[in-house]
Amino acid sequence: MSSGRTRIQQKNREVILEAGLEAFSEAGFRGTTLDRIAKGAGLSKPNLLYYFPSKEAIHRELLSRQLDLWLAPLRTLDPDGDPLEELLGYVHRKLALSRDHPRESRLFANEVLQGAPHILDTLQQDLRALVEDAAGVIRGWIAAGRLAPIDPVHLIFSVWSLTQHYADFDVQVRAVLGDADPFPGAERHLDAVFRRLLMPDPEKACAEAAVG
Structure with a gap:
């Protein structure tokens, strides 16, 4: 686990990355939005942005x-x-x-x-x-x-x-x-x-x- 992150924070990061992988592999970078990743992760967009500042970061x-x-x-x-x-x-x-x-x-x-x-x-x-x-x-x-x-x-x-x-x-x-x-x-x-x-x-x- 990365230093300074709780287990829940690490879990949420992995959920976001999994949703991002699914979206990017289907639609590419340009065709993927933060809203789509957030929906796939089951998180609100503001909550997603707490973990990653941008689509580019994911x-x-x-x-x-x-x-x-x-x-x-x-x-x-x-x-x-x-x-x-x-x-x-x-x-x-x-x-x-x-x-x-x-x-x-x-x-x-x-x-x-x-x-x-x-x-x-x-x-x-x-x-x-x-x-x-x-x-x-x-x-x-x-x-x-x-x-x-x-x-x-x-x-x-x-x-x-x-x-x-x-x-x-x-x-x-x-x-x-x-x-x-x-x-x-x-x-x-x-x-x-x-x-x-x-x-x-x-x-x-x-x-x-x-x-x-």
Whole structure:
């Protein structure tokens, strides 16, 4: 619990953030009003403003939480681990986030589609640095012949797009599949796609080892 807040105050903040997440993920920032968030939270607008001074403050808090959640799997890449399993694990964790937190994914997508007005600095600085660190690890694995040669940054982009699709375009996915849960099939498919993409050529690896 945050310092200086009572349990009730913390609970009300979480109720407001939940209502904000629901509203922003459906209507985007521009289409969401404080009145709608207050109604969703079951609070009066003045009561809501006691906890958050503006719609922007609620939105920023949600985006900050989303970035922490969304980037956590990328931070777990272990340079000393098995490269293929590390990257496939990353794919699976990202897909699980789309399954378990679809509203958060749509919140982030809406922000980016609007030009990322609230988080552009974070994307240009913190996200860029994190991606470059992860790309450095992947480059090391490629240089050691433990992965197929591939552009590491575009590999990360591909993981994002192929996993987040299932959250951001959930209606389209389910319209095509009907009542079937898309995630078991998606997990098998993406595992196969990235495994084939990343698997090093065994003959080439053996030849390079012999020359070395």
